[in-house]
Amino acid sequence: MREFSLPALYEVPADGNLTDLIRRNAAQHPDVPVIGRKVDGRWQDVTATQFLAEVRAAAKGLMASGIRPGDRVALLSRTRYEWALLDFAIWSAGGVTVPVYETSSPEQIQWILGDSGAVACLVESPAHEAAVESVRDRLPGLANIWQVERGALDRLRAAGEELTDEDVDERSAVATADSPATIVYTSGTTGRPKGCVLTHRSFFAECGNVVERLKPLFRTGESSVLLFLPAAHVFGRLVEIASVMAPIRLGLVSDIRNLTDDLQSFRPSLVLGVPRVFEKVYNGARAKAQADGKGKIFDRAADTAIAYSRAQDTPAGPSFGLRIKHKIFDKLVYSKLRAVLGGRATHAISGGAPLGER
Numbered sequence: 001m002r003e004f005s006l007p008a009l010y011e012v013p014a015d016g017n018l019t020d021l022i023r024r025n026a027a028q029h030p031d032v033p034v035i036g037r038k039v040d041g042r043w044q045d046v047t048a049t050q051f052l053a054e055v056r057a058a059a060k061g062l063m064a065s066g067i068r069p070g071d072r073v074a075l076l077s078r079t080r081y082e083w084a085l086l087d088f089a090i091w092s093a094g095g096v097t098v099p100v101y102e103t104s105s106p107e108q109i110q111w112i113l114g115d116s117g118a119v120a121c122l123v124e125s126p127a128h129e130a131a132v133e134s135v136r137d138r139l140p141g142l143a144n145i146w147q148v149e150r151g152a153l154d155r156l157r158a159a160g161e162e163l164t165d166e167d168v169d170e171r172s173a174v175a176t177a178d179s180p181a182t183i184v185y186t187s188g189t190t191g192r193p194k195g196c197v198l199t200h201r202s203f204f205a206e207c208g209n210v211v212e213r214l215k216p217l218f219r220t221g222e223s224s225v226l227l228f229l230p231a232a233h234v235f236g237r238l239v240e241i242a243s244v245m246a247p248i249r250l251g252l253v254s255d256i257r258n259l260t261d262d263l264q265s266f267r268p269s270l271v272l273g274v275p276r277v278f279e280k281v282y283n284g285a286r287a288k289a290q291a292d293g294k295g296k297i298f299d300r301a302a303d304t305a306i307a308y309s310r311a312q313d314t315p316a317g318p319s320f321g322l323r324i325k326h327k328i329f330d331k332l333v334y335s336k337l338r339a340v341l342g343g344r345a346t347h348a349i350s351g352g353a354p355l356g357e358r
Contacts (some may be wrong), residue, residue, distance in 0.1 A: 010208030017175040017200040018241065019092045025247045026052040032221050034244065036266060037081035043266060048247065052083070054153075058089035059171070065120070065144055069094035069174045072116045072183065076109065077102040077124035077140025078254040079231040082148050084240050086122050087231075089156075091200075092172045097182045097234035098195075102128065108193070110135035113142060116183050116195055120144040122152060130196070167231035172229040177201040184234050198234070207242040217270050218242070224249035228256055228269040228277070239272050260284070301329040 015021070025048035033045035046054075050097055073095045076082050090097045098110055098116045104126060109131055113121060119141055123129045129147045129295060136142060146152035147193045155240070175181075185193035212216045225243055227250060229236035243250035251266045259277070282302075289298035307325045311318040318326065 008205070008209055009212035010205065010207065011170040012177055012201050012204040015176055016204075017091065017172070017177060017179060018203060018327055019088060019175075019242075021247075022055055022088055023169070023172075024046070025244070026048045029220060032247070034247045035081060036224070036249055037252065038251075038262075040078065043251065045249070049132050051088075052076060055088045055092055056165050056168045057157045057160065058086060058153060059092035059168045060160025061158070062089060062093035062095065062120070062160070062161060063167070063171060064160040065156070067093045067120060069171070070180075071095045071120070072098050072118040072128050074098040074100050074113050074116070074118040074121040075232075076102060076104070076128050077148060078102045079227055079229065079230075079236060079252050080124070080148075080254050081252050082124075083231045084244075084250070084252060085153075085239070086148075087237075088244075092177065093166055094171045094174050096180045099182065099184060099237070101230060101232045101258055104131075106131045106134045108188075108325075110138050110194055112185050112195075113139050114282065115192075116185075117141055120146070122146050122148065124148045126150070171303060175200060179206060182237070184232075184237075203238070203241050207238055207245050210238070210242050210260060211246050214261050218246040218248050222248075223270055224251065224266070224268045225272060226251045226253065226263060226266050227268045228253050228259055228262070228270075228327065229272075229274065235272075235274070304329050 002198060006023055016267060025032075026305040028048075032283075034048045034051055035046040036043045037046055038044075045115060049330070055148070064072070067090075071094070073090045073093075073131060073193050075083065075086055075090070075097055077086075098112065098118050100112055100121075112118075113132075113135075118139075120143060123145060124145065124147070126149065129145060129150075132145055136145075164201050165236060171196050177200050179200055180197050182198050183195040185195050188194065217223060225248060227236060227243075228240045229239065231237060231240060231252070240250065240252075246269075251262075251268065253262045253266075256277075260281075263271070286298055286302075287297070289295050304322070304325045308318050308322055
């Protein structure tokens with residue numbers, strides 16, 4: 001078996017953890033939008049300073065409610081602004097995030113919470129809370145359940161109002177690079193899901209090297225990415241953390257059925273997805289071209305794009321004729337496809353896992 005390696009471009013801090021990122025962002029880029037959240041159908045920016053303040057407020061509530069360093073806290077929700085907020089709040093309180101897919105059955109929830117030893121669970125909706133409550137008698141270690149759609153953040157803010165920012169920062173500093181950051185559960189295709197412990201170092205190394213190697217795509221104050229993958233999946237989590245690490249503006253959306261509209265309204269400069277997402281965009285564009293009587297030209301454009309991409313990986317590069325064809329189709333087809341992706345997207349990166357993999 002052949003092995004390939006590249007030298008690391010990012011040096012993982014020896015004694016830091018992921019909460020350092022949001023404090024650094026607030027200090028170095030206080031007024032830069034780092035999150036885009038959708039409120040009543042419109043995007044609202046959250047600056048680095050605002051995000052840190054909201055994370056600290058939630059972390060105070062977790063601490064006041066008994067979360068101690070190393071405690072497992074489950075997070076059962078679709079991809080949304082509160083997912084990123086609570087992820088960093090759990091870390092700031094010294095906890096370890098245990099993601100749970102929002103489509104999980106009560107039996108799957110019971111297994112993951114019980115196996116991880118979760119002492120608390122943050123859920124998105126009444127349905128999620130009901131699913132957890134239905135198995136709560138089999139989870140003797142579960143002390144608290146907070147529901148996002150029923151004022152979880154307000155309750156946490158109220159619970160922790162007597163704590164200070166310094167109290168949170170002191171607790172945040174307990175974890176080191178080698179402390180567990182999360183326990184991600186496998187799909188369970190070979191039996192019950194198995195918990196994979198990932199440390200802060202794991203995310204630093206992975207995301208840090210991605211950001212460094214692709215620096216032109218991660219320009220603070222200019223670049224943006226829309227996260228529509230499940231945040232419970234590790235690839236979605238990498239998108240979240242890499243965006244915060246850069247930092248660039250991160251938008252989070254819950255319903256992939258509205259993806260085309262969200263892409264066009266958020267207008268990301270970078271799209272990170274999985275093959276199935278790009279297949280859906282491609283198939284939708286091809287179907288529209290066929291309906292407009294332009295199916296043949298679309299297919300020729302697709303063949304040209306593939307040939308051009310492959311030629312770029314050869315020493316000689318694309319031939320003169322191929323470059324001309326590529327320019328022609330860029331005017332006729334590619335620009336329209338980019339419009340579907342929001343109009344600003346210059347790069348699309350695909351991971352290998354299918355959308356919604358469990």
